[in-house]
Amino acid sequence: MTNSHTRRFRIFATCDIGEGAFKILRDRGYKVEVYPNPEPPPKSLIIERVRSGIDGLITTLRDRIDAEVLEAGRGTLKVVSQYAVGFDNITRGDANRCKIPFTNTADVLTEATAEFTLFILGNAARKLYPSERLVRNQRWGTWHPYLPFLGDEVTGKTVGVIGTGRIGQAFIKKAVGLDVDFLCFDTEAAQPDFARKIQDTMDVRFRNGFSADSRSIRSVSFEEVLRESDFVSIHVPLIRAGEGKFPTYHLFNAATLRLMKPTAFLVNTSRGPVVDETDLAAALHAGVIAGAALDVFEKEPLPADSPLRDPKLENRLRLFSHFASAARVTRLSTDPNQGMAGRCIQGLIDVLEGNHGGNPANMPYVVNKEAFR
Numbered sequence: 001m002t003n004s005h006t007r008r009f010r011i012f013a014t015c016d017i018g019e020g021a022f023k024i025l026r027d028r029g030y031k032v033e034v035y036p037n038p039e040p041p042p043k044s045l046i047i048e049r050v051r052s053g054i055d056g057l058i059t060t061l062r063d064r065i066d067a068e069v070l071e072a073g074r075g076t077l078k079v080v081s082q083y084a085v086g087f088d089n090i091t092r093g094d095a096n097r098c099k100i101p102f103t104n105t106a107d108v109l110t111e112a113t114a115e116f117t118l119f120i121l122g123n124a125a126r127k128l129y130p131s132e133r134l135v136r137n138q139r140w141g142t143w144h145p146y147l148p149f150l151g152d153e154v155t156g157k158t159v160g161v162i163g164t165g166r167i168g169q170a171f172i173k174k175a176v177g178l179d180v181d182f183l184c185f186d187t188e189a190a191q192p193d194f195a196r197k198i199q200d201t202m203d204v205r206f207r208n209g210f211s212a213d214s215r216s217i218r219s220v221s222f223e224e225v226l227r228e229s230d231f232v233s234i235h236v237p238l239i240r241a242g243e244g245k246f247p248t249y250h251l252f253n254a255a256t257l258r259l260m261k262p263t264a265f266l267v268n269t270s271r272g273p274v275v276d277e278t279d280l281a282a283a284l285h286a287g288v289i290a291g292a293a294l295d296v297f298e299k300e301p302l303p304a305d306s307p308l309r310d311p312k313l314e315n316r317l318r319l320f321s322h323f324a325s326a327a328r329v330t331r332l333s334t335d336p337n338q339g340m341a342g343r344c345i346q347g348l349i350d351v352l353e354g355n356h357g358g359n360p361a362n363m364p365y366v367v368n369k370e371a372f373r
Helices: 018-029 043-051 068-072 092-097 108-125 129-134 166-178 192-207 221-230 276-287 328-332 340-350
Strands: 008-015 032-034 056-059 078-083 158-162 181-185 215-220 231-234 263-266 291-294 318-321
Touching: 008 043, 018 032, 018 340, 043 068, 068 092, 078 340, 108 129, 108 166, 108 231, 108 263, 108 291, 108 318, 129 166, 158 166, 158 221, 166 181, 166 192, 181 221, 192 215, 192 276, 276 291, 328 340
Parallel strands: 008 032, 008 056, 056 078, 158 181, 158 231, 181 215, 231 263, 263 291, 291 318
Antiparallel strands: none
């Protein structure tokens, strides 16, 4: 991080992202105000702070940063620094119109999210939660070959990957050790170089006797992934109708879920609205698929009346608290190459202190570069 700055910038953070990050800013002379409560601040408070003339706003996915907020900062707000990879909460068109760059924390979440995806896939498949509950509730009576239930092996199965960007690729690399076949579909473009390297790795494992059977990775249609996979893991951005060539909003719905095997599991660590939760609950009730594991939801926190909370689904549906990146280094490291906190404040510093030639289009963590070209 650079050590020069031109004046005492005022920052408002809607969430505590770690004292280490704020110390870096304060040591540079920044005046930093942090919303003290664990829940998100009301939008009215964000607007009030923006209108007061702050230079930088640190936000999370919980904060709606739309025209109302951005217009309040027109001419004074210089950057919105998002503590997340996603930025569905920020209205890109309004940010561009107001000429306010916003940043995100891509890349540093990749490995943590990928390993978490693998963990919860296994959790759902092997029924870890129902087993632990038996023990804790003192209902484990005796050992039996198949009662009260059996889980499903992951080894030797076919894993479908929807989206082969950074996290999808990292997930595949970690899952190779389970000796599975991969079917991949990408909403943008196939990744032939990556697929070739994975195939080479699997071939070496087979030749050296580390894998009992020869395994493969193939790019296929979305429908083929669903029909042929035993596990389907989602790694796509949220794209609504009209926003791109392949919208992903409610990509998994009653019709697409019916394409999956009745023995298949669905795993989502991408964006909640990619899955229609009402349709998923209905599919689980009807036995359309065997189970699911979700770390993201259409509304967060998960509403009390969500159909996903039905106790009848408890043994087949694992629900987590948007927890995939919740590892110490990933969340709190002040190194921008390792932690969300570090990357968040470095993106803010780059804009405020005019790094990279002073043009947001040249700054690595700015998302809406097109507004400054």
